[in-house]
Amino acid sequence: MMATKRAARMTSAPSEALSESPFYIPMTGPSARPRRTLKHDDTFVVLDSHGDIGASAGGPDGLFNSDTRYLARLELHLNDMQPLLLGSNLRNDNSGLTVDLTNPDIYDGDRIVFHKDTIHIVRTTFLWRGTAYQRIGLQNHGEQTASIALSLRFDNDFADLFEVRGERRERRGTGASELADPATVVLSYTGVDDIVRTSRLHFAPRPTRLTVNSAVYQIDLPPQQTTEIFLTVSCNKPETERPVAFYRGLLAHHREMRRAWSHTTSIETSNDVFNEVLCQSMADLNILMTQTPQGRYPYAGIPWYSTTFGRDGLITALQMLWIDPGIARGVLRRLAAFQAKTVDPLADAEPGKILHEMRGGEMAALREVPFERYYGSVDSTPLFVLLAGLYVERTGDESILKELWPAIEAALGWIDGPGDPDGDGFVEYRRASEQGLANQGWKDSFDAIFHADGTLAEGNIALAEVQGYVFAAKRAAARCARALGLTDRAGELDRAAERLARRFEETFWLPDLGTYALALDGEKRPCQVRTSNAGQLLFTGMVREDRARLVAADLMRPAFFTGWGIRTVALGEARYNPMSYHNGSIWPHDNALIALGLGRYGLKHSVEQVFKGLFDAASYMDLRRLPELFCGFRREPRRGPTLYPVACLPQAWASATPFTLLEAALGLEFDPARSEIRLRNPRLPAFLNEMILRRLHLGESTVDLRLRRHDEDVSVEVLRTQGHVQVSMVLSR
The missing domain is CATH 2.70.98.40 (Glycoside hydrolase, family 65, N-terminal domain)
Structure with a gap:
């Protein structure tokens, strides 16, 4: 009534x-x-x-x-x-x-x-x-x-x-x-x-x-x-x-x-505070997971990003690949379903591109904002190819590979075609309409890409880390092609990756700074700025080992490393501001990818420093929850980190960061063909004396492991196995 x-x-x-x-x-x-x-x-x-x-x-x-x-x-x-x-x-x-x-x-x-x-x-x-x-x-x-x-x-x-x-x-x-x-x-x-x-x-x-x-x-x-x-x-x-x-x-x-995470590897450690960090991170990832027609998808963050974001979903799935590869399966299927098929300047869409974000509100439907289905992300496409390859290597699931291969080829077609508009071998971006995002890498603030004097980069911009993503994506795609019996295609992709790596070293290396340029602007001038973007290159494995070590050493100096983590921009650079969104703040996921790169080059002591800094920061945070970002002020005795006022809480890739840091520290590798889990030069930080991993999956098999720290060494004990799985430790000095 x-x-x-x-x-x-x-x-x-x-x-x-x-x-x-x-x-x-x-x-x-x-x-x-x-x-x-x-x-x-x-x-x-x-x-x-x-x-x-x-x-x-x-x-x-x-x-x-x-x-x-x-x-x-x-x-x-x-x-x-x-x-x-x-x-x-x-x-x-x-x-x-x-x-x-x-x-x-x-x-x-x-x-x-x-x-x-x-x-x-x-x-x-x-x-x-x-x-x-x-x-x-x-x-x-x-x-x-x-x-x-x-x-x-x-x-x-x-x-x-x-x-x-x-x-x-x-x-x-x-x-x-x-x-x-x-x-x-x-x-x-x-x-x-x-x-x-x-x-x-x-x-x-x-x-x-x-x-x-x-x-x-x-x-x-x-x-x-x-x-x-x-x-x-x-x-x-x-x-x-x-x-x-x-x-x-x-x-x-x-x-x-409870059902949503019943299959996931569980972790318990000797440090009660770190256990709280892990539990909060898993709980946050749990609520951010959204059931979609293509499978579970980690929405990016609350309140502003509670929707499908390509880059965020891909990186979160990559971070969680060792602990729950099912996340990657849902992410890959959903992004393949919404891969761009046509050219739409307002949406920055071109055939083969992977989604940046999608929105369901009235303003998006009326195109008052361009985000109903928006493709203004230069890195989602190579990250999609990379995650597909890493997922197959982690799981051995070739049925998904066959399902996704047309989308992978379309993505590679965009990388080598519209993604490289001047044909110089580097993937670049420039928004197609004034409504789109001015910067289309993960640092997408309007002032995030700049030259040494502080002037903003203009024109078609080639970001350093994006070239690394493309390198790693082509390497991963080559391995996938071989698995499908496409030998010639695999050779093409490997050769393309090698050419990119050589040209990148020639063009981006800055000998006076001992690091790689942040980007090239539209006139091919390098942005000679020391940033964390160079650290993400280590994660991709593209850069020379001697230069990787120089980059890593720079990242661990006080201009970058605050005691809480690595800043996005080094102290002393023109636009450095520890209270900014992208120009001097600390992003947990950025640090996590850098930590994977440090581990890749055998720099486990640096991994431990980053790990400890972020753990200490989390111990001060409300609910032991790592936020999207926090301010990049230097660590002071008896004071916690300084919060960023509008950071998303929770944020998916920040929530996944503690698990990525564990992966980097333990050097986890999975080989489904050999039914083998390897720990390469494992190392536990000083605040962890013992850790138990339960239900660590490899195919249909699972294993429970106990790891103990002995100064700089780690011992591994197999507590239980189900199915056929081998655990080995690889040590190299």
């Missing part, structure tokens, strides 16, 4: 845009309350420490689904007053948020009529299948019946995620609110794209009074008694599809979370 209805033209709040960077994420003020995030598939929510949405300034609060906000406000009050916070905790697996509150002193004039700390309020929130569930439990610990008015105030703007980030729009659709029945409110929005989006709020039991923006319960609660209120908020669910009951949904959600 419909009691009231209102409709309004919805307008977006104004915000200042930066002309240099149209998709900049503004930071308008400090967060008044800490934020917590939950996610399930394409739905995520940002709440504050009280379990409210939109009750305090400074956070991108809301319930979001497919890049649209479905609830912008949800505030709980007792007798028109905010409750007092007792505590707020995420479950260890990130599946739910529990908040403990109590009542403040309540006055009638100058007289206290209701003492604080009498009513215990527990708010429990979780997400499941496009619906947010919240239980509000109350218990009276007083000696008299408590007569209280509990109200929930709510509203929504159906803002596109890019509006929440600060983008302004010339026009918006029309919103409406209605009472569907005495326990249900429907908020709706008819967009400019003619799509109707709805939020259905259902209360149980029926409120004493319900309007289109509030629900009020008049409660008389006897001493020591409890009562419960349940709220569900469903995103775009038909009226006939009612959410399951709270406890049933909670149980199903927990079972689903």
Whole structure:
């Protein structure tokens, strides 16, 4: 039954845009309350420490689904007053948020009529299948019946995620609110794209009074008694599809979370703090995993990047390849399904290119932003080929190789064709429209690619690390071609990789700096800047060993290594700023790839330094969670690292970093053809005396290993095997 209805033209709040960077994420003020995030598939929510949405300034609060906000406000009050916070905790697996509150002193004039700390309020929130569930439990610990008015105030703007980030729009659709029945409110929005989006709020039991923006319960609660209120908020669910009951949904959600990682290698160590880091990282990766038609995919991060990103998904899958190769399978299949087939300048699309990102909101559908399916990433395509090759080598799964080979060849075709517009042998980028990203490597800030005097690089830009990705991709593709019996094609790819490596050394090496240029600009002038990009070249294995050691030594000096990790740009360079996004900050995933490269060249002592720095940083972080990035200030005694204010938490490749550091330290290699797992020059950092790996997979076989540190040496004990698998240690000095 419909009691009231209102409709309004919805307008977006104004915000200042930066002309240099149209998709900049503004930071308008400090967060008044800490934020917590939950996610399930394409739905995520940002709440504050009280379990409210939109009750305090400074956070991108809301319930979001497919890049649209479905609830912008949800505030709980007792007798028109905010409750007092007792505590707020995420479950260890990130599946739910529990908040403990109590009542403040309540006055009638100058007289206290209701003492604080009498009513215990527990708010429990979780997400499941496009619906947010919240239980509000109350218990009276007083000696008299408590007569209280509990109200929930709510509203929504159906803002596109890019509006929440600060983008302004010339026009918006029309919103409406209605009472569907005495326990249900429907908020709706008819967009400019003619799509109707709805939020259905259902209360149980029926409120004493319900309007289109509030629900009020008049409660008389006897001493020591409890009562419960349940709220569900469903995103775009038909009226006939009612959410399951709270406890049933909670149980199903927990079972689903446990099943998702039941097959994954588990790790326990002698260091309790590092165990907490690993558990948090795995829990974060678990909620970022999204079930897609092509398989599980790690969405990049919350709140701004909770969608399919090509580069982020590929690198995260690569980082986790040793522990769960199934992630790579889902990533490869999904990106192959959305590989570009045509030329579209607005989307920076060309045949064979691999996706940068995809969005499901109104602004993307109307092409107010170019990201519905956007291909402005110069490195996603070679990383796709590289991951495909590494996945096959890790698993021996040639059926996937045959399935993906047409997409691999199309990607290689782009690398050698449109990806190299001037035919000089280097892959380059330049956005095809002013709406696209100016810089299209992983450092995609407008000012991230620059010359020694600070002037920005212009024209077709060839990034150093991208050439390394192309080298490694062609090597991996050559091995795949041989596995398919394509001997001639394999030879072509190997020769192309060799030519690239020779030309790269001739063109990018900077003898005066002892490192490789950040990039070449459109006039083929090298950007003579010392950056971490050179460190990622070690991961690809393209560079000469003598020069790799010079690069590594430079990265471990104080201009780069802060004690917490390696900066993106060295101290002293023109645009160095430890508080910037890409020009002097510390990115955990960047350090992880550099660590793999250091291990590849046998520099295990440097691996240990990077490992320890990032572990120490994580030990200071809230929840022991490595963020997307943090500031690049030098480490000071008795002080933790400095946070970056709008870093995503969690972020997939940051969450995967501790596992990558373990891989680099242990020198893990997998050989399915020989049923062999090798540890090449394994080394454990000083803070780990012992480690147990359980269910380490190789094909259908698994093994449990115990590793112990003996100064700079490591012993390995096989605890259990299932199937046929051999474990060996390779030592070389």
